Every structure is written in structure tokens, then in C-alpha cells.
Amino acid sequence: MKRSATMTGAASVFALVVVLILANPPNAHALLFGGGMRDGLFGLAMVALAPLISVVQIGLGTALAHRFASVAALREPWLLWLCGSGLLSLIGVAIAAAGFVNPWVCGSMLILGVACAVASGACTDVLNRLIAWTRLEDVASSKPAFAVVRLGIVAALVLIGLRAATGELNDTDVVQFYWGWLNEVRHLGGIHLSPALPMVQDFTAGRGNGAYLLLAGIAPGLVSHVVSAAYCAMFAVVLRAFVLRIAADASSPLRPPLLLAAEVVCLASLWMIPGSVAFGKYHLQFAAWALGFLLACLQIASEDVRAARTWRLMLLPVAVAIPIGLAQFEAFIALVVIVAVAAAPHRWLATRRLLPLLIVGCASAALALLANWLFLGIPDLNPFPLFERFIAEQRFGLWTSRLQQYYINYIGGGVLTLNAGNSVGKLRELRSLASDIRADLIPIILGFTGLAVAAITASIPMRRSWRQGLSLVLGAALGYGLYRTSLLVTFSDLALSPALNRVVLYAMAAVAYLLAVRSFRVAASRPFLYGLLSYWLICAGFILVFHSGSMDRLMRHADVVGVALVLVALVCLVGRLTAFALPIRATEEMWGFRLRASAAVPILLVVGVAFSVRAAVSTAAVDPPRHLLASALGLQGRAVGLTNPMAKFERCYEIARSVPADTRVLFLNAYTAMAYCNNAVLLPRTMIVTPHASEFARDLATSAFADADTVEQTMRHLHIDYFLVLKGDFEFWASGLSAPFRPGELERRFDLLTETPSFYVLTWRGRGRAIPAETLATIAERRRFGIQQSGFMARNEFVSQWRAMANLGADRPKYQLGARLDFSSSGWSALYADHGWYAAEPHGTWTVGPVAVLKLPLARPAPGPLRVTMEVMPFLIPQLPSRTVRVKQGAVDVATWAFQLGEGYQAKTIDLPAGAGMDPQGIVLTFEIENSVSQYALGLNADWRPLGMAVRSLKIEAVVLN
Secondary structure, eight states, X not given: OHHHHHHHHHHHHHHHHHHHHHTSOXXXXXXXXXXXXXXXXXXXXXXXHHHHHXXXXXXXXXXXXXXXXXXXXXXXXXXXXXXXXXXXHHHHHHHHHTTOBSHHHHHXXXXXXXXXXXXXXXXXXXXXHHHHHHTTTTOOSOHHHHHHXXXXXXXXXXXXXXXXXXXXXXXXXXXXXXXXXXXXXXXXXXXXXXXXXXXXXXXXXXXXXXXXXXXXXXSOGGGXXXXXXXXXXXXXXXXXXXXXXXXXXXXXXXXXXXXHHHHHHHHHHHHHTTOSSOOOHHHHHHHHHHHHHHHHHHHHHHSOHHHHHHHHHHHHHHHHHHHHXXXXXXXXXXXXXXXXXXXXXXXXXXXXXXXXXXXXXXXXXXXXXXXXXXXXXXXXXXXSOSGGGGSOHHHHHHHSOHHHHIIIIIITTTOOOOSOOOOOOHHHHHHHHHHHHXXXXXXXXXXXXXXXXXXXXXXXXXXXXXXXXXXXXXXXXXXXXXXXXXXXXXXXXXXXXXXXXXXXXXXXXXXXXXXXXXXOOOGGGXXXXXXXXXXXXXXXXXXXXXXXHHHHHHTTTHHHHHHHHXXXXXXXXXXXXXTOEEEEEETTEEEEEEOOGGGHHHHHHHHHHHHHHHHHHHHHHHSOHHHHHXXXXXXXXXXXXXXXXXXXXXXXXXXXXXXXXXXXXXXXSOTTTTGGGTTOTTSOTTSEEOTTSSGGGXXXXXXXHSOHHHHHHHHHHTTEEXXXXXXXXXXXXXXXXXXXXXXXXXXXXXXXXXXXXXXXXXEETTXXXXXXXXXXXXXXXXXXXXXXXXXXXXXXXXXXXXXXXXXXXXXXXXXXXXXXXXXXXXXXXXXXXXSSBOOOBTTBXXXXXXEEEEEEOBSSOBOSOEEEEEEEEEOOBTTBOEEEEEEEETTEEEEEEEEETTOOSXXXXXXXXXXXXXXXXXXXEEXXXXXXXOTTTTTSOXXXXXXXXXXXXXXXXXXXXX
């Protein structure tokens, strides 16, 4: 009893010291990790915070197990960790919703959680298990192999801790979190979530990731990396437990290699999950929770009635916490529950046991969406557009920026195709896959040959100690060789719609896995064998269905699950091959060569080393371990990282000296480059207006799409009186592309307040001096460049920021009859180009796809007939010697152009009838392009663009009638 009290007191004091150091970070006017003793203490405290978080989570899980009298759960540390993390997340959400996110409350919660966890004995049990794990007390054979793998696991954990301590584990804007936290907590006494004063968007209530919210009250947003480190380790432990559960009922020959496979997959997971540039915070949390949820559901479906009930009760916090974090995650969890039911031996019984978890999760998702709308007034910003389909347009347009949702969910996610076909047939897709396999045939053969050599060599009769040593040497050498060989494999994925190729690859992998594990006779392990494969296929399916870069990031952990499938399949395959003897004739005698079950050991090492080394090399290239260690200890400043390249805090001082302290400032460009000044402690709390995290979000659609007078009225109503243009930056977005800031309107409505080394500071007309002509020309040129050339790819369509706004109905500039519209990179044609156009080039702009549309609102109605003159050049090659383009105004054909091979730029005319210029929407021309096919689709080269014709200029003139 006395010893327990001493341990509890010591742990509490240690947690208190860590909280005090983290709650008082180094100088607020300097970047973290600039070097020095305070930076060293802060770095060490960050390293120590990761295990403290895990201790609290396991302690809460143990408390749940005691509450529900679940003895079986107490024997499963991964379950305690999983359930405790869900409960801690809900506690964090509750504290944030109550407005108590501050160092006093959150720090006290952490210290109390550590004390309770130590006092309950949960930490003692986990510590004893870890000691036994390091001493290999649970290993009966192949101890050298286990020792090497576990040493690699420890090294990976140390590196994860260092990366988390120095802010290099998430690809997150840590500077924004750092300064935002200092302002909220130090200057306002805490983080208060409300429509008037929301925290940066990642901390809004709809995100609901309670562990991050809780720790945000203790330390700067940089602490999110440490929380992610805990989830990274949790994912590895859960995946290891999955393989161990498969091994639990395996036959004697297969059990030892499956136990080693569990350790190897844990090793690969800890190296691969962080990667050279890691996940965002929510990706890691979701990965750990989703996989753990499936494993727990499979256990619930397989246990006896009492054990299943207690496990289900323990899992309830996770079922609630997952959709509270992001409501859309529940769609994935629903499929996980279906998989658990389908894999269970008694499906009806499994359905009855798991249905309550699904119902609770769906109710939690509905509550999360409702709370987000009512509390912050905006829908949840999510990684894939699933629930937006059910949002009524009226409420959607009223409460949030359509442009913001459009950008994040459709264009930023890469799932939008603006009516542009690619003309790539399915057979062409499969041929590209076959060509890639054929081109990579030698590396593939070398890889399989290496595995065969390892298995055969390990089966040669020799002394046991020699065999173990040889297995280690072979595993390390061939594993490195496999890594080097993998660098030669180049699956290009050049296809415009690579879904078919991926489906074929996924199907081949699934069939190979099922064939390999078919011999696994133990019925109790089959749900877990099939469940792991199904989880991987669900992840693959989400990537294929949503075509989203965000979804690809969210499901990136499927790669590690795939490694687990490979290892399990290899063990089962070796087990099957041991039943066969290969007859070999030597010195006129016949003897049979048979693979040993231990041949799986070097094979597992080869695969584990190859995947781990590949991840480790890429990680070390970005974050050299010696630099991470020196930065964490305060021995040197951090020369590279997420903060230094972008953060120029002297610009924040420029803003503070340029405008009054009680005013509001809106950036017209530099949406990304100036993110670190948002919520900065160097500026008053509400000075910088951020489109996504203030009441301005509700009026962003109006300020971006409306006419110039309406936009000005909106800005004045919101008391936005100052506007910043960062010099040399062309990232104009939303308001910066709106009507009042066009050439002609800009000088009429605004004055120049001052010019700093970095900014032009604009204000309303009459409050400063007239904008000089040189400044007007500079701003117009930067804005024109952003409109005409700056953009991004939405699948097979080039989409600029302006084109996205125009597609949503932004007020376009009016076209003056007789004006020449320049389609080259020095022109303004993108103001009128709708979908079907690529980026402007020096000679003109290419159409992309079978349809291209121009929308030209006229400055004045034109009742008479009009003539459109365009300079165009067809894209023709010997494989496409001719092309026909049909031009329509509305549904009426107005011209047909025929082109032949060898023709260059030429003038083409379109005669529009009287009344065509009276349409309030202006003149809308649709170009239907015959044989829109890319050179890639023809098998000529890698150019995927289905080019039609290039346009150099356009002019519309009134036809004078005799």
C-alpha cells in the first residue's frame, strides 16, 4: 500500500512538472526550438507527454473494465487503450463545449488521470508486460529474430517521440496552432468556442477530437503531434493484436511464425505510418479507432454471452467518439460492423450483439452534425462529400460559404470533373497495367527469387544456432536487397481513370490471400483472417469511389494493413509447402527436400526489413535523427521543418504598425502564405478576418459572387475597412477575385492607406490617398496571373480559383462589343472560360475534353445580329488527321468547323442571329469537339489531355445591315 502511494505521488509530481513546462513555452515572440535550455526542457516535456497520454487512456480503460466486471478485458491491453482513448476524447469534447479549455482545468485533468491510472494498478500491469516483452519471456523459439525485431520497434518509438516533440509528425501548420493557442489561452484565459470567437477550424466543435482539445488547453497546438504519436503507437499495437488473435488458435507449426509476423507488422507499422510526411491528426486517430473497433466487434461476435455484453459496454465510448470527431466516419464504421457480422460464425447472433453499437454511432453522428450547425452555424468541413447531398440548398447557402464547401469537398478533394470526358477505354486501361507489369518484370522476379532463396537456405539441415544466425543475416541482407529492388518498380498510374487498374490489382491481391489462407483449418481464426482482408478492401473501396486526395490520405493506413495480409499469407503458404517434399537426385541417391516451418522466419524478416527500411530512409531524408535529437534537447535550432520556410513574423509587425488596433483587416491574396498571422498573439484577436473561422464565413458567398455594390455594402456592414495585398503573391481567392477589386473598380472604390516592405494596405475611398498608377498595374497583373494561369487539377480538368467561383455564379466582368479577348497567358480569357479549358499558354488556350463553354455577359444589350471572330488552331496528328467542331448558342447550332491535318491558326467566324445579345446571361457558346481523345489514350505518350483546339483570340462585333 505504501509503495503504491509512493508511485502514485511520484507519477503525479512528474505529470505536474511536464504540465508546468508545457504551459509556459519559450518566448512567445520566437519560434520554438531555436536552441537553449528552455527549448530543451520543452522538448523533453513533449517527449514525456506521449507516454503520459497513453497512461491516462489505459487507466480510463481499466476503470471501465472494473466498472463492468470484465476480467477478460483486463487481459487485453489493446482493448483497455482503445476504450480509454474514446472516453478521454469524450471528456475533452465536454470540457471544450463547456468553455473550460485552459491550462488549469486541462492540466488538472491530465495529472488526475495519471494519478488514478497508477493507483489503480493498470500501469503496473502494463509495465510488467513491457518488461516481459523486452526480456522475450513470451518467446519459445527464434529468440534472436524476435530480439532484433523488438529492438527495431523500440528505435521506431524513439524516433516517433522525437518527431512529435519537434512538431514533425503531422503535416499541420503548427505555427498557426502555436500562436493561436498563445492568444486564446494567455490573453483570454482559455479557449472559448463560439460563433463570435471560434478557434482555428481544426478546433471547432464539429471536429470533436477531444484528446486534441484537451491537450490544447495545456500546451500550444504543437502538442497535437504528441497526441498523434500516441495514436500511432495504438494503431501498431491493435494491428499486432489482430495477428496475435489469428495466431492464438493456429496449429503448432504455424503459431511461432505467426507470433513473429505480429511483431514484424508492428515494426513495419511504426516505421510506415508516420512516413516522410505524416498524416494529419485525424487520420491517425481514425486509423487506430477504426481497426480497433473491427477487432473488438469480431471478438464480441465470437465470445460467450456475458463476455460479449461487457465488451460491448466497454466499446460504447469509442462508438460515440468516432462520429463526434467527424460524423462522416460513421459511414465507414457501418461497413466495419457489416464485415464483422458477415465474418462471424453465427451471423444472426452477431447482428443482435453489434446492432446497438451501430445505432449509438448513428445517433452520435446526427448529434455531431446538428451541434455543429447550431453551435457554429456551419456544416462540418469533412474529408469526403458524403453528407452534403442531404443538406438543403437554402440552409446550405444561408449558413456557410458555398465556395468554401465547393473548394474543400469537390475541387480540393479532386473529385470534380466538369463535363470533360477522357475517351480512354477499359481495354486501354488494362493494357497500361499489363505494360507496367511487363516493364517491372525483372524487379518482381528478383523479389520473389530472394524470398525463395531465404526459405530454401533456412531449410538446409544445420545446427540450430547456425540456422538462427543465418536467418538473421539472410533476413537483413535480402530485406535490404528487396528494398533496393523495389526502387526499380515503377507503376505509373498514368491513366485518367485508373479505377479499373486498381480494381484488378486489389482483386488479384485478395484472391492470392484467400488461396494462401485456405488451408487454415481452425474455424475460430477465420473471422479474423477474413475480417482483416475485408478491412483492407473497404479502405481500397473508399479510395476508388471518392477519387479524393483527402480520402487517399485518410486511408493511407491500409498500406500497413496490406503488409499484415502479406505476412499472414506468407506464413500460411510456407505451412502448406512444408507438407510437400521435392525429390532430388544426388550421387545416384534420391532424397526429399522439404521446407521447414522455420523457413518462414527469414521470409518475414525480409519483408519487414524491406518495408521498414524504405520508410526509414525517406523519413531520415526529411528529418535526420541527429537533428531531431539535437532540436528536442535544445542543443541547436531547427534549420528545417514546417515553420521556418513560411513563417515571417515581421510581416505581422508590419500589419500592426499600419492599421489601427481596433480595426478589421481582410487579405485579398496570400491565402496560404499569411496563415501564420491568423489569430497571432502579435495582433489583436479579431483583427485578421479569416474566411473559414469567423462570422465572415456566413457572408463569404455574397462577398465573392455578388456585384460590386453589394460586395461593398457587405464589407462595410461587417466593419471590414482595411485590405491587404501581399507583394509578389498571386494567390487571389474568394473576395480578392470579387467585383470591387477588378481594374476600373479598384481605383474608384479604394485608396492606398500605406505601403510597407511587404504589403499594399488599401482602405475605402476618401480615407487615404489615390492609388498610384504603378501600384494599380502591379495589383492588376498579379490578380490577372492568378486568374489566367494559377489553378489546380480536378481529375482531368484544369480548374482555376476564378473558374470555380464562376461555375458557382460569381458576377463576371461585362464584355464590351468590339474588344479583343486575349486567350494567351498575358490575357484575361479565364474570366469568361467556363469548363473545358486548360491553363493559358503563351500562344493561346487549349480546350480539354469533348465540350468547352464560353460565357460572355455583355456590357450593353445588343438587339441586332452579331459576328464572333476567333483565331483557332486544331490539335491534329497523323492518328487524328481531321476534326469537326460544332458551335452552339444554347441548343441551336450556329457554326460547324472542319479541320485537316497541317492547318495552323486561322480565323473562324460565327454569325449569331438578331436577339442573341439580349439574353440577360449574355452570350453562351458551346463547342462540341469531335474525336476528343488524348495521346495517352492512343498509346503515343503520357500526355493525358484530350486536346481539341487552341484559341488565340476572340472578338464580337455588331453586324451592320445595309
